[in-house]
Amino acid sequence: MRKILVTGALGQIGSELTMELRKIYGNDNVVASSRRMKEGQEKVIESGPFEIVEVTNAEQIADVVKKHEVNTIVHLAALLSAVGEQKPNQAWDINMNGLYNVLEVAREKNCAVFTPSSIAAFGPSTPKDKTPQDTIQRPGTMYGVTKVAGELLCDYYYKKFGVDTRGVRFPGLISYETLPGGGTTDYAVHIYYEALKQKKYTSFIQEGTLMDMMYMPDALNAIISLMEANPDKLIHRNAFNITAMSFAPEDIAAEIKKHIPEFEMDYDVDPVRQAIADSWPDSLDDSAARKEWGWDPKYDLSSMTIDMLEKLKEKLN
Numbered sequence: 387m388r389k390i391l392v393t394g395a396l397g398q399i400g401s402e403l404t405m406e407l408r409k410i411y412g413n414d415n416v417v418a419s420s421r422r423m424k425e426g427q428e429k430v431i432e433s434g435p436f437e438i439v440e441v442t443n444a445e446q447i448a449d450v451v452k453k454h455e456v457n458t459i460v461h462l463a464a465l466l467s468a469v470g471e472q473k474p475n476q477a478w479d480i481n482m483n484g485l486y487n488v489l490e491v492a493r494e495k496n497c498a499v500f501t502p503s504s505i506a507a508f509g510p511s512t513p514k515d516k517t518p519q520d521t522i523q524r525p526g527t528m529y530g531v532t533k534v535a536g537e538l539l540c541d542y543y544y545k546k547f548g549v550d551t552r553g554v555r556f557p558g559l560i561s562y563e564t565l566p567g568g569g570t571t572d573y574a575v576h577i578y579y580e581a582l583k584q585k586k587y588t589s590f591i592q593e594g595t596l597m598d599m600m601y602m603p604d605a606l607n608a609i610i611s612l613m614e615a616n617p618d619k620l621i622h623r624n625a626f627n628i629t630a631m632s633f634a635p636e637d638i639a640a641e642i643k644k645h646i647p648e649f650e651m652d653y654d655v656d657p658v659r660q661a662i663a664d665s666w667p668d669s670l671d672d673s674a675a676r677k678e679w680g681w682d683p684k685y686d687l688s689s690m691t692i693d694m695l696e697k698l699k700e701k702l703n
């Protein structure tokens with residue numbers, strides 16, 4: 387039976403993943419952790435064990451793993467791309483030392499580890515269309531540097547010490563439960579909130595900028611499917627390309643307009659986030675994930691938009 391520790395459990399992925407894991411493995415078998423309490427996250431904090439864990443503190447991770455007899459760590463705590471450019475030192479510290487600590491505890495206590503990489507692990511010299519699973523990875527952001535190094539470190543711990551490490555390269559994730567913080571793809575979440583609240587949105591990403599995206603239910607499903615995948619079938623481990631759709635700001639705006647005809651979008655491009663977006667792939671080739679563990683996303687732009695608008699409307703009312 388799995389006993390899971392989730393770091394970053396009050397973040398965009400963690401808040402939903404923790405609840406999903408508790409449904410599958412039982413409330414008491416999923417320990418949520420975060421560096422601090424967060425208002426609005428009572429569901430996660432109160433529905434099962436919750437611990438304050440600073441991932442840069444290896445002892446805190448080890449203590450919680452021991453106390454709850456954890457055998458699987460889902461390590462989500464990280465700074466994202468845009469905030470990583472504002473605070474590169476902190477991004478390195480949290481993303482690299484946090485992951486190193488998790489892997490060391492996993493090695494000592496015999497835990498499996500899932501940790502996400504990102505499309506940010508690619509850079510301007512990577513082939514942009516149908517970016518292959520195995521290709522050039524020379525990112526230009528601190529976040530991207532930590533993601534490539536993290537992929538390599540996870541592979542190293544698997545090969546050298548036999549730690550069962552697995553990961554996916556997430557595209558931009560879209561969800562209505564918890565807002566993302568400090569990412570480049572965040573516009574694709576904000577646009578739904580503003581469409582419902584103001585009937586207009588100013589995009590910080592330029593027209594024509596394609597990026598891979600995914601709706602949260604598919605992202606949760608990816609994590610759980612890969613964690614449970616037969617290890618004999620895994621040729622890759624850290625980390626699998628996965629995607630569900632690729633669109634530019636005008637595509638998502640047009641989709642929203644089908645449901646909210648008054649909706650209008652204009653642009654006020656943020657040069658920092660635009661440069662990051664320009665350095666990332668336009669679309670990923672996720673055939674390795676499909677072949678090795680049956681990756682098969684359910685939502686496209688149209689079905690995601692219908693669900694997002696419906697769920698957000700309920701939430702905002």
Ligand code: AKB
Nearest residue numbers: 466467504569570571
């Ligand atoms: C970001 O925009 O930084 C993240 C990511 C693609 O990893 N959403």
